Amino acid sequence: AGALAACFMVLILLLIIAQMIARWSSLTFHGSTEYAGYAMAATSFFALAYTLTQGGHIRVSVLLNLNRHTKFWLDVLAMFIAAVTATYFARYAIKTNIMSEMLNDRTQGQDYVPEWLLTFFSMFANSPAKWGELWANTGSDWVFTPVWLPQLPMSVGTVLLAVAIWDYLTRLLALRESQIHAEALE
Numbered sequence: 499a500g501a502l503a504a505c506f507m508v509l510i511l512l513l514i515i516a517q518m519i520a521r522w523s524s525l526t527f528h529g530s531t532e533y534a535g536y537a538m539a540a541t542s543f544f545a546l547a548y549t550l551t552q553g554g555h556i557r558v559s560v561l562l563n564l565n566r567h568t569k570f571w572l573d574v575l576a577m578f579i580a581a582v583t584a585t586y587f588a589r590y591a592i593k594t595n596i597m598s599e600m601l602n603d604r605t606q607g608q609d610y611v612p613e614w615l616l617t618f619f620s621m622f623a624n625s626p627a628k629w630g631e632l633w634a635n636t637g638s639d640w641v642f643t644p645v646w647l648p649q650l651p652m653s654v655g656t657v658l659l660a661v662a663i664w665d666y667l668t669r670l671l672a673l674r675e676s677q678i679h680a681e682a683l684e
Contacts, residue, residue: 532608570670612641
C-alpha cells in the first residue's frame with residue numbers, strides 16, 4: 499500500500515509536468531485537474547495502513563503514561579474504537595462504490611477514460627463465464643469517468659486500514675505490548 503501511495507504521488511508530479519508542458523505548448527490537457535485529484539485521493543487512502551504500520555499516525559500518550567496497567571487497557575480501548583470505526587468506514591466506502599456503479603454515476607468534469615479500462619475493472623465484479631460477453635460489448639470509445647473508478651482506492655485503502663488496525667489489536671491482546679512504535683522526534 500505504501501508503494502502504491504508513492505506511485506500515485508509520482509503520478510501527481512507527472513500530471514503537473516504534463517499540464518505545464520500543455521500550457522506552454524498552447525495545448526489543452528482535458529481532465530488533468532480531475533486526474534490529479536483522483537491521484538491525490540488514492541495517495542491519501544493507500545498511505546493510511548502504511549502510515550499506521552510505521553507509527554506515523556498521531557497518538558496522544560498523556561494518559562498512556564500513567565502506569566503500565568492503565569496504559570495497556572487504554573491502548574486496547576483506543577485500538578478497539580479505531581478498529582470498529584475503520585471497519586465501519588470501509589463498509590460504507592464499499593457500499594458507496596456499489597451504489598455509484600448501480601446508478602451508473604459519471605463525473606461531471608472533462609475527464610474521460612477508455613471503455614476497455616472499465617471492462618477490465620468490471621471483470622473482477624463478474625464471473626469468468628461473463629467475461630467474453632463483457633469484452634464483446636466493449637467499444638474503443640472514450641467515455642466519461644464513472645464515479646466508482648476513482649472511488650476504488652478509497653475502498654481498498656480503508657479496508658487495508660481496518661485489517662491493519664484489527665491485526666494490531668489482536669497482537670496487542672496476544673502479546674500485551676503495542677507493536678506500533680513511532681519514531682522519536684525531538
